[in-house]
């Protein structure tokens with residue numbers, strides 16, 4: 001059982017889907033830096049492509065994603081048309097370099113666009129880039145998912161899908177502005193399996209309004225009964241000062257910090273008892289799922305999409321707000337879709353900001369990734385470990401980590417503290433603590 005140390009979780013910390021984190025990005029990185037990153041790729045370098053669709057059928061009140069309501073068909077059509085142009089811009093700059101081994105569509109909700117538009121996008125990617133039997137994954141909103149979408153996924157031979165579920169509880173659903181009946185989610189799962197989806201993930205949340213451990217466990221029971229291959233269980237981060245749409249959530253009904261911690265612990269214990277393998281600090285997978293296999297083999301990675309079995313060193317993001325990651329730089333597209341449109345129509349990469357990764361950043365970033373993915377890391381290369389021993393002392397004294405020479409090893413019950421421990425290795429912290437969520 002996990003032990004609650006509120007003082008160790010008091011400080012908001014990043015999720016570390018990149019290092020340096022997006023909070024360190026600046027406007028000093030621009031279109032030419034994206035062009036340079038693409039020009040530096042090796043001919044046969046494995047590349048993962050991410051296509052961002054920033055629209056949803058309905059906007060959930062808790063959501064922190066860069067997304068808007070898909071209310072006007074003309075706006076969606078214009079966006080998808082421009083996405084095709086951005087694909088051509090990127091492909092032209094690559095000039096045949098790189099091999100696309102993974103394609104992920106996320107958002108927002110990719111199924112906010114028409115299934116025919118989705119199929120056309122994938123076909124365009126296959127024509128524009130050198131691909132090599134890519135693994136294709138897609139995030140889906142059960143609301144609006146139907147037979148036509150299932151047929152499009154089957155035709156495109158999509159292997160992986162992730163469903164936004166969050167909670168099966170009808171009271172919680174109303175309080176977060178995401179009403180989706182259990183029967184509809186079950187039907188969506190049935191259609192996805194018939195369409196050939198091999199690896200199916202559910203995103204779930206704890207710390208939601210009116211949710212206690214009993215309510216959460218009912219959701220987990222309902223989720224497991226639908227036989228997903230993976231589950232991600234995220235803590236809801238209530239930051240209405242940063243995400244105005246969260247003001248619709250009644251914060252008087254939110255569980256407190258201790259209750260949140262116990263919900264995370266109960267979810268972990270429940271899923272492990274059901275045979276799921278914990279992956280990182282908030283994912284779970286059936287032992288034969290590629291994510292669980294990667295974790296056991298020490299091949300788990302962390303990128304903008306969370307924990308992944310994708311080992312590509314280059315991730316190309318296409319679409320408004322999408323982030324591209326190269327070994328030496330991180331580059332983020334314009335979040336504002338108007339500016340994004342304008343840049344592409346002018347033939348420029350629509351870059352808003354980013355950061356160059358110094359050699360020290362890369363070493364530290366790899367150390368943080370390893371700590372979060374494997375639960376241990378040799379810090380010999382990070383710097384003088386004597387400088388790190390003091391910042392990590394409070395975790396060491398509570399038995400949450402141990403030093404073996406220059407290696408730190410997290411204890412089994414240190415998972416909820418992993419991000420907080422990583423933040424002590426992060427050279428940038430202290431500068432922007434107010435922009436993050438609590439680790440649990």
Ligand code: SF4
Nearest residue numbers: 056059060063065108
């Ligand atoms: S469907 Fe997903 S991306 Fe869209 S608003 Fe809801 S949580 Fe956000």
